[in-house]
Amino acid sequence: xxxxxxxxxxxxxxxxxxxGGVVGFFVVLRGSAFTAHAIPKGAFAGAAGANLVGLNTxxxxxxxxxxxxxxxxxxxxxxxxxxxxxxxxxxxxxxGALFLSRxxxxxxxxxxxxxxxxxxxxxSEILPVALLGGLCLAGVAFLYRPLMYxxxxxEVAEARGVSRNRMEMAFLVTIAIATAMTVxxxxxxxxxxxxxxxxxxxxxxxxxxxxxxxxxVVLSLVTVWxxxxxxxxxxxxxxxxxxxxxxxxxxxxxxxxxxxxHRVVNKPAPEFIVA
Amino acid sequence: xxxxxxAGFFSSEPVRVALWIGALIAVVSALVxxxxxxxxQSFGGHALTDVSTAGGSGALLIGMAPLAGFVAGGVLGAGxxxxxxxxxxxxxxxxxxxxxxxxxxxxALFLYLDxxxxxxxxxxxxxxxxxxxxxxxxxxxxxxxxxxxALCLIVFLYRPLLLxxxxDEMARARGVPVRTVGALYMLALxxxxxxxxxxxxxxxxxxxxxxxxxxxLRLTKQMRWAIVLAVLIGIGxxxxxxxxxxxxxxxxxxxNGWPVSFFIVAIVFVTYLASGLPRVFSGKRQxxxxxxxxxxxxxxxxx
Numbered sequence: 001x002x003x004x005x006x007x008x009x010x011x012x013x014x015x016x017x018x019x020g021g022v023v024g025f026f027v028v029l030r031g032s033a034f035t036a037h038a039i040p041k042g043a044f045a046g047a048a049g050a051n052l053v054g055l056n057t058x059x060x061x062x063x064x065x066x067x068x069x070x071x072x073x074x075x076x077x078x079x080x081x082x083x084x085x086x087x088x089x090x091x092x093x094x095x096g097a098l099f100l101s102r103x104x105x106x107x108x109x110x111x112x113x114x115x116x117x118x119x120x121x122x123x124s125e126i127l128p129v130a131l132l133g134g135l136c137l138a139g140v141a142f143l144y145r146p147l148m149y150x151x152x153x154x155e156v157a158e159a160r161g162v163s164r165n166r167m168e169m170a171f172l173v174t175i176a177i178a179t180a181m182t183v184x185x186x187x188x189x190x191x192x193x194x195x196x197x198x199x200x201x202x203x204x205x206x207x208x209x210x211x212x213x214x215x216x217v218v219l220s221l222v223t224v225w226x227x228x229x230x231x232x233x234x235x236x237x238x239x240x241x242x243x244x245x246x247x248x249x250x251x252x253x254x255x256x257x258x259x260x261x262h263r264v265v266n267k268p269a270p271e272f273i274v275a
Numbered sequence: 276x277x278x279x280x281x282a283g284f285f286s287s288e289p290v291r292v293a294l295w296i297g298a299l300i301a302v303v304s305a306l307v308x309x310x311x312x313x314x315x316q317s318f319g320g321h322a323l324t325d326v327s328t329a330g331g332s333g334a335l336l337i338g339m340a341p342l343a344g345f346v347a348g349g350v351l352g353a354g355x356x357x358x359x360x361x362x363x364x365x366x367x368x369x370x371x372x373x374x375x376x377x378x379x380x381x382x383a384l385f386l387y388l389d390x391x392x393x394x395x396x397x398x399x400x401x402x403x404x405x406x407x408x409x410x411x412x413x414x415x416x417x418x419x420x421x422x423x424x425a426l427c428l429i430v431f432l433y434r435p436l437l438l439x440x441x442x443d444e445m446a447r448a449r450g451v452p453v454r455t456v457g458a459l460y461m462l463a464l465x466x467x468x469x470x471x472x473x474x475x476x477x478x479x480x481x482x483x484x485x486x487x488x489x490x491x492l493r494l495t496k497q498m499r500w501a502i503v504l505a506v507l508i509g510i511g512x513x514x515x516x517x518x519x520x521x522x523x524x525x526x527x528x529x530x531n532g533w534p535v536s537f538f539i540v541a542i543v544f545v546t547y548l549a550s551g552l553p554r555v556f557s558g559k560r561q562x563x564x565x566x567x568x569x570x571x572x573x574x575x576x577x578x
Contacts, residue, residue, distance in 0.1 A: 033372035034318040078551055082317035083489045087547055089321070090482040094540035097478065101534045189383060193376035200369050237387045243380020250373045254359070 008121040009228055012129055016182050017224040019133045020194030021202075021217035022140055023178050025209075026171060028199040030151045034082055035072060035172065036195045038089040040179045040188035042068045045096030047184065052103040058128060062180040068092060069172035077165060125184070132181035139174050147171060148209060189239045194220045197246025201253030219249050293517050293535075296418055300471045301483055301509030303422045305491075306429050307467045308484040309505055310460060312492060313440040318368055319356060320464060320484050322375040324477040326352030327469040329378040332385035342417055342473055349469030352378055353461040414473075421470045428463035436460055437498065479536045483509055486543035490550045512542040 027036045043065035050060025068088060075084040140147070150157040150167040158164055175195075182191040198219035202212045227241035311320045330348015331341040352374055359370045429436070439446035439453045447453050472480040491505035516539030523533040 028369060031368050033368040034321075037318075037322075037372060037375065075548075075551075078554070080312075080315070080489070082315055083312060083485055083547075086317040086321050086481055086485045087489070087544055090478050090486075090540050091544040093478040094482070094534075094537045094544075097476075097534045098537040101532075101537075189376070189379045192372070193380070196369065196372040196376055200373070237383045240380040240384035240387075243376045243378075243383070247373050247377035247380075250369075 005121070006232070008123055008126060010225075011126055012121045013186070013224045013228055014221065015129055015133045016186055016191065017194060017220040018217050019136050019178050019182070020191055021198055021220035022137060022213055023174060024195035024199035024220070025202065025213045025216045026140070026147060026151060027175070027195045028203055029148075030171065032171075032175075033196055034085045036175055037192050038072065038085045039065050039068045039172070039175050040183055040191050042089050042092030042096075043176075043179050043183055044188055045092045045099060048096045048099035048103070052099045057184050058180065061183050062176075064092060065176035065179040065183075066173065069176040070169070073165075073169045073172045076168075129181045132177055136174055136177050136181070139170070139177070143167070143170055143174075187239055190242045193239075193243045193246040194223065197249045198223055201249040204253030204257040223249060287521075290517065290521055292412065292415070294514060296415065297475070297513035297517060298510045299418065299422050300475060301487070301513045302506050303425050303467050304471055304480070304483040305487045305505040305509040306502065307425060307464055308486075308488040309491070309502055310429070310436055310440050311464060311484060312488045314460075316367075316464075317485050319353075319371050319461075320468060321481045322356070322371045322378075323349050323352055323465055323468040324472045324480045325375055325382065326378040327465070327472055328477060329382035329385060330469070331473060332382050332389055335389050336385050342414060342470075345469040345473040346421065346466060347469075348378070349465035350462060353465035357458050357461050418470060421466050425463045425467040425470070428459060428466075432456055432459055432463075476536055479539055482536075482540045482543045483513070486540075486547055487512065490543075490546050493547075493550045508543075508546060512539050512546065515539075515542055 024036070027033065043061045046060035046062070046064025046067075047057045048060075049064070050057050072081075072085050072088050075088065146157065146162045147167055147170070149160070150162050150164055154164050157167075178195075179188075179191065199212075199216040201219055202216035205215055206212050223242060223245040227238050227245055230236070230241045231238040308320065311317060327345045327349035330344040330346070330351070332344070333348065334341050334344020355374050356367075356371055359373070435446065435451045435456045438449065439451055439456050443453060446456075468480055468484065471483065475483075487505040487508040488501070490508055491501040495501050495504060516535055519538040520532055520535035523538075526533075
């Protein structure tokens with residue numbers, strides 16, 4: 001389990017889990033679950049397009065996820081956010097359908113892009129993923145305070161000169177980078193599940209932001225590691241385990257939150273205090 | 276004439292079926308989608324398409340008809356979302372995301388098992404991108420029945436649903452059983468979405484559900500006009516898409532058509548972008564009228 005190509009899988013999955021845990025914390029905090037789903041899934045079209053014209057898949061993914069992020073960000077200002085996200089997503093998927101129909105791509109490739117092929121990672125893929133992951137984390141660290149401010153108390157942040165639109169854009173671009181680095185190795189599904197399940201659970205367990213981020217990273221690491229081990233043992237797709245383990249994380253978090261404040265579930269969760 | 280309608284467009288059986296079924300699905304999607312957009316449940320509507328994918332691939336695995344799995348998966352997913360969904364929009368998004376992630380995981384597993392155990396090739400492409408041209412005539416009665424059920428639910432729920440979508444508290448104060456109405460509405464949504472993702476693929480299903488109603492709500496504030504407009508846009512986009520896809524077989528030398536879902540989605544998307552233009556040119560945002568009577572004005576539901 002820890003030899004040869006499996007070591008690549010462990011390394012990549014660890015990087016992805018750390019980035020997913022950190023970025024996901026803000027996804028949950030800002031309530032951008034739909035965006036976090038739309039960008040990776042739409043970026044899939046970029047991979048198909050790059051394949052069609054014979055370019056590097058990573059390039060196609062990067063271009064499309066950035067386009068998606070900027071498109072959703074700028075259109076979302078005028079229209080309703082969820083509507084714009086849905087339409088941008090289907091438009092990109094439709095482009096993907098077009099590219100696929102033009103090319104001679106065969107089925108397993110598509111499957112891998114959607115559901116991940118973490119067990120088939122080559123050594124040469126580690127460096128770009130690590131670089132993009134580092135870029136992502138650096139971006140979040142750099143934006144940490146204003147992003148936190150604008151996520152929790154947007155009006156106050158605006159009054160203090162933190163533009164909500166600019167923060168939204170910066171955050172969308174961060175998601176886009178995280179997407180571009182992860183989709184080719186782990187699939188659109190894995191990164192989405194990691195950005196939602198563990199961070200949401202972490203939020204239920206603690207109200208302190210930094211601690212919640214650490215907890216979110218730990219939970220996503222545990223999720224990914226157990227998923228890879230299970231996938232190795234059963235030969236089933238890794239996406240299945242990541243998806244269901246993430247849901248389990250969330251379930252545990254919800255159960256904990258209900259038990260702790262065993263009053264009505266509808267009571268709004270306590271908001272974060274900016275550290 | 277025959278530049279626009281390539282030879283055999285009207286006499287071709289698959290085209291005729293595609294036009295009629297496409298129109299039916301466009302009508303159901305526009306009606307159901309109107310409330311999806313108003314309630315801000317675009318994510319839920321989209322997620323249900325993926326959830327029903329899991330149902331469809333699961334049904335394939337145990338040798339059942341995919342249609343049953345699609346609808347069952349959608350209904351089950353809607354039930355889970357409704358059960359764990361909290362009131363606040365943010366929490367609801369999260370619950371939707373979790374259900375979606377888990378369901379996609381199952382879809383991955385089922386598709387993997389489908390391809391390793393059975394001889395079903397092309398499953399994921401078919402389910403995702405579907406084609407309206409390869410409808411089997413045996414599924415058509417089911418499409419009509421399920422579409423009819425969804426339509427009846429919406430017509431039956433129309434007034435309480437509209438009230439609770441526009442103003443939840445007012446509906447509650449007037450004694451509307453908000454939760455029941457919401458749950459029944461989710462049922463209609465699940466049926467509509469499960470059905471249309473089987474017939475036209477996951478992508479198109481979302482596009483027809485969200486696109487036309489969003490455009491209509493941008494153009495008019497009157498509910499009745501909005502519904503009529505959404506239905507017309509839906510049918511128009513579907514028919515134009517089918518026509519273009521049919522014609523595309525004759526473009527270039529290679530007899531290789533472009534996917535119909537691409538055309539329909541592109542038309543819907545462009546229409547949505549165009550519907551925002553009047554506001555861009557007028558320079559300022561129009562003041563949105565306050566809600567007086569849900570029958571007359573749905574002002575703050577500006578899509």
